[in-house]
Amino acid sequence: MGRGAPDGEEAHEHGVGDLCEAGERAYAQALREGRITRSDAREAVCLVSLGLLHPDPDRLDEYVPTLPGAALSRSLHELSAALEGVRRRMSAVGGVAERFAGFEAREVPPAGVIRVLEGKRRIRAVIAEEAGRCVFEHVGFQPGGIRTSEVLENALPLALGMAARGVRMRSLYTHVARHGQGILAYLEQVGDLAEVRTLDEVPERLVMFDRTVAFIPASPDRELALEIRNAAVIDYLHGVFERMWRVAVPFREALPAVGGAEGFTHRERAIAALLAEGHTDAGVAERLGMSVRTCRAHIAKLAQALGSSSRVELGVRIARAGLDSPPRSPGPGPEGAA
Template identity: 55%
Template structure:
């Protein structure tokens, strides 16, 4: 879309085309416009004058005119000697839009725009992450779901990790137990030294990255081409609480996984048994544990053989009899609940 917008609408935010002027003016007056109405003017998205409404992805909300003007003026600072004329036109244009915006009370989504920002497209996600990395001074907390971390996946954010290490920023990463078996993760941790501390769990929440407990990034769709940048203090505090509770339950990467106490049953098979007891299908179990469906079914087959189950129904009974269903026995206390531990919310 970016290339198409540049070809059809070759202009800057300070001199919008006639169609873009109409749509942006309407967005400022009304607080938002339908995404379909903005399709003929992709320049508004390319120039970040419109962005997705966090409450309804079928609509776009306008970037505050004052914010747009500030961004433009900042970009022109280094070339101010030859840009006096353009500065005047930018100020004039956005004073008019600001006047339109004062006539109507903006919706809450616009007011909260700086607290919850939708990042549409991988380039914008990466740019926002780079900006947060540059501002980070203390710590980064991250949750990395999925299975074995491939080297190319880890290298995507390596430049950010190295920049953080250079400034003495501490990092704590949560992975699934399956990630222990990948050489890519071990190589990454060896490179980062004691800057990064890693722990693992049977399953974790979806991807989460927290910088200095002030800004967080989470996926906004399943293919992770959209993300949410969160700066609202209440949301950040909640996500930090979730991370810290998961961290306390997790096992350090340098420590071995605990024995199940049942001969012939591995730690992973114990995790699969607990999810089977909850009624989950093979594909769901595989996704939550970060393994392939084929591997999951192989473990289920071995579990059935070990427990002497001839059918799926009988396997459920055997799991409960063996105490593999995850339910606390009468002699042990119930585990403390973890908010969001079973839910699925930057790349």
């Protein structure tokens, strides 16, 4: 997989022999200090393309240098691997042999690695590659609200490819996603191997394949992601998913009624519980996958129903009404447990 400049930045087309002046200065600084900030390396994106700088997983606002000898060795290795891939394709005797030759030619990160991926385009490309070789299971968290038709259409080819290989696909969405028609049409096209359940809120995005590799965001704008191949971390993330999956509500089932605090909807109770925790309107909306405007409309209904005239008073009345804890919905039962 080739390295490239971050999305939105123009990569230099020259090689090491005619490295630009800005690149030489930035590389010298990185070697001298052991690292360099992204802002200091902004005009030298060629260093990333050439493998002379790479993101620091522990300090995402900085790059660390690759020693010149190591960078040269890696370039020679990649060139050798590319030539070997051409030779294999030319000598392939059939589609199956060609497919396996492609697997052997790819440089697969070793187990235990946590790698930084930069730029949404690259992140999507790496995830698509892993989806293409997934053989038995794909799970993920999908935070936010209603999925647009465009998003679902872009995901459909990958899902259909996994379904054709018999891969079981399970995704957790927020309850708000139920209000969109796209997911139901998506599930009908993919078939029974794709399952969706919903909760009031889910954690940040998680994409996992075959319990061997996972991807999570590493920045709020999702321009950085972590590719995780550490077995202990993978097991932990998969365990979290399974626990949330067991208590989530299957997409094709109606949300069950919740006990206590009669007269309030499931969503109003979820909003009330987050308000009681001290979240702002925008924070509540983000966690439940709805717009701020919709969230504020629900908050206004809560205030009116509880007879509250101020935000502080609303918090007190929420507690008195027993709405200060999330609504608990009964799980799907033992047959739905993974």
